[in-house]
Every structure is written in C-alpha cells, then in structure tokens.
Amino acid sequence: MLKVVNGQIYLDNDTMDYIRxxxxxxxxxxxxxxxxxxxxVRGMALPFAFLYRILAKDFTVYMFSRRNRLAPxxxxxxxxEDLDRAMEMLGIRTASVMGISQGGMIAQWLAVDHPDKVERxxxxxxxxxxxxxxxxxxxxxxxxAEKGEYKKIMLDTARRSYTPSRLKxxxxxYSLLGNVGKPKSFGRFLVxxxxxxxxxxxxxxxxxxxxxxxxxxTEDGIVTGQxxxxxxxxxxxxxxxxxxxxxxxxxxEAKDFLPLVMAFCSGKVPGKPQRCxxxxxxxxxxxxxxxxxxxxxxxxxx
Numbered sequence: 001m002l003k004v005v006n007g008q009i010y011l012d013n014d015t016m017d018y019i020r021x022x023x024x025x026x027x028x029x030x031x032x033x034x035x036x037x038x039x040x041v042r043g044m045a046l047p048f049a050f051l052y053r054i055l056a057k058d059f060t061v062y063m064f065s066r067r068n069r070l071a072p073x074x075x076x077x078x079x080x081e082d083l084d085r086a087m088e089m090l091g092i093r094t095a096s097v098m099g100i101s102q103g104g105m106i107a108q109w110l111a112v113d114h115p116d117k118v119e120r121x122x123x124x125x126x127x128x129x130x131x132x133x134x135x136x137x138x139x140x141x142x143x144x145a146e147k148g149e150y151k152k153i154m155l156d157t158a159r160r161s162y163t164p165s166r167l168k169x170x171x172x173x174y175s176l177l178g179n180v181g182k183p184k185s186f187g188r189f190l191v192x193x194x195x196x197x198x199x200x201x202x203x204x205x206x207x208x209x210x211x212x213x214x215x216x217x218t219e220d221g222i223v224t225g226q227x228x229x230x231x232x233x234x235x236x237x238x239x240x241x242x243x244x245x246x247x248x249x250x251x252x253e254a255k256d257f258l259p260l261v262m263a264f265c266s267g268k269v270p271g272k273p274q275r276c277x278x279x280x281x282x283x284x285x286x287x288x289x290x291x292x293x294x295x296x297x298x299x300x301x302x
Contacts, residue, residue, distance in 0.1 A: 004045035009086045016086055017042040017065040021049035022056030027095040028265065029087065030063040031103030034138075034196060035157070037189030038150070039181065040065035054258045058266065062092065070191040076102070076199045080109035087117060096265040098122035100251055101223070102192060105199040111208045112201060120265050121208065124215040124257075125248050127227035128234055129202040134223050142193050145186040154181075160221035161249035205234040212238040213264045215257070217246035239264075 005020040017040040022028075030052070032041065041048065041063050048063055055061050064086055066079050083106060087095070097118050099107030104126025111118040127134065137160065144152045158167060183189070212235050216228025225242060232240035241260065243250045251257050 004049045006043055006045045008042070009089055011067060011082060011085060014067045014069050016067050016082060018086065018090075019045040019048060019063050020060065021045060021052075022059050022061045024055075024057065024059040024061075026059050026265075027092055028055055028059040028061045029083075029092070029095045029097045030061060031083070031097070031099040031106050032063065032065070033101030033103050034189070034192050036065050036102075037070075037192035038153075038183050038186075040068065052258065055262060058262065059096070062087075062090070062095075066188075066192060068188070070188050072191055073194075074191055075195050076105040076201075077109045077113070079106045079195065080113060083110055084114045084117060093117075094119045096120040096122070098124065098261060099126060100124045101126055101248065102196050102199075105196065105201070108201045108205065108208070111210060111212075112204045115207075115209050118210045121210050121212040122215065122261050122264060123212065123228075123231060124251055125217060125220055125223060125228070126231065127199075127223045128205050128231045129200045130197055131224060131227060134227075135197060137222050138193050138196050142190055145189050145193070148182075148186065150182040150186075157222075158249075161247050163219075163246065163253060166249070166253055202234065205231070206236055208235050208238075211264075211267075213261070214238050214240045215243070215250070215260070216240070217243045217248065217250040219245055219247045220250075222248040 003021065003023065007018045007020060009016045009018060019041045042065070049056065049061075052061060064083055067074075067082055094117055097107050097110060097120070099105070099122070101124070104123040107118075107121060107123060108126075108128065111121050140156065141153050144150075144156070158170065162170065214228050214232040214235070216225050216231075218225040220227070228242065229240065232238045243254055246253055
C-alpha cells in the first residue's frame, strides 16, 4: 500500500502545505499551477498519489503549495525562495523538479537561483515571460475572481485546457466542482494570478545549467504552444517535446506524459541534454532547443 503524508511547514508567521508519497531512493518535487490559489494540496495526498503513482516506484515525491497567506505583490521568484526554504527544512538537498504552468515559472527561478537544488528540470505548459494570450486569459480569470465567479473560472479553464472529446466527458464534473468547491476568499488566487503576469525570467534563463525538458501542446489555449518553443530555444541544451493537437491540460490527456517525465528524470530520453553551464553561446549543442514530435493520443500510427 502506498504511504502518503499530508504535511505543513512553518515559514516565518505563515504556513506552507505539502504532500509526500512514494519511497524511491531519488526525490522528485512537483509544483502545481495557479489553481493552487483556489485550493492547496492539503488533504489531497491520496488522489495525487494515485494520479502520479507511476513516479512513486522510483521516487519519493513531494508536491508543494505556495504560502497560505500570500502578501499582495508576491512574485514567482519569491515563491521559489519559499520553496527552497521548504526543501531545506525537509532535508531535500537535490531533486528532479517538475513545474506545471505557473509551477514552471517558479521552477525556473529555483533552477536559476539555487542550481544545486535542481538535478533535472521539467517545464510543462509554461513560459519564460508573459505574452498577449496569457495576459488576456489571466486577466479574464482575475475579473471573474473579483466578482466571486468561481464556476465561470473552472469552466473557462476546462474549455481552454482540453480537447473537445475530453471536455465533453468532464464538463459535468467541472460544473459540479464550480458549485461545491468555491473558496472562502479569492485573495490568494489573485496574488498568484498577478504573479503570472509579472513573471519575467527571460534574461536569466541561460543561467539554467541542469538538463531541462520543456513540454508543450501545439493548441495550448492559455500560454500558447509557441511559448514552449521559445522557452526551449532560450534554455541552453534543453530538449523540447510538443504534443500535436493537445492544449494546456496535456499532462492529464497524454497517456505517455508521466512515462516521458520519468524517462527523462532517469536519463533515458533520446537526445538527453548535457550540463551546459559553460556552453559556448556561439555554438550551442546540436540538440539545443530540439523539437521532438510526440504523437497525440488520437493520432493513428502510420
């Protein structure tokens, strides 16, 4: 039976929720997206352990929320500092780190400012700096949050994240969640949403020295697929995997997403990157920013 832990860390006069599962000899840290602003990982150890159970075979997995009381103006870099402190307190010296969406923004800063903490880096459906698309989408969500329109946020997120076939299956569930999961306050969500609009690690991305895998979807309706391409081109020696026809929720729709992440963190992905902290910028590695086309779940084999 998979052992799970619901935990909490004290930072200054605040707390940070985390969960832990798995018993592998290596450590993996997962950083969720902006939805963490609506509900933290507290009490979610069992469902997340089930969802990511394939990782628990080889890794001890930690998933961290942001602080429970985020001060207005807190940015993704400050959130990365909180994560670094939390890892220290739990005795995590180094780990494979996967950040999804806003979690990927935080992961970028962790890799830039604390390279010793990040053994391998996976950046899924995220970006290095805001683009017009994400500004419109996040701005729309913030307006909804200010009006307390939780259900509209959930449905709009689903519409932008999934393929039509997937959306048809889960729309009822998201509609139900919109009725029963409304947070008491949207303040924490608004802080996290604003941090997505101010996130800009662009000029520091070439300081990321660990092997990096960037994963994107060509039809991403929130950050765009081009954002993943640009991110991979900016990070020296990174490898890019694009899912044709999938959007922001590809980590749920693509059946090979977790096997791909696990293979990369185990050093088994073809064309795996090398440490590139001293890469000559005039001559980047042949695999830098390499685009590897990954078959979508609906694509027929040729």
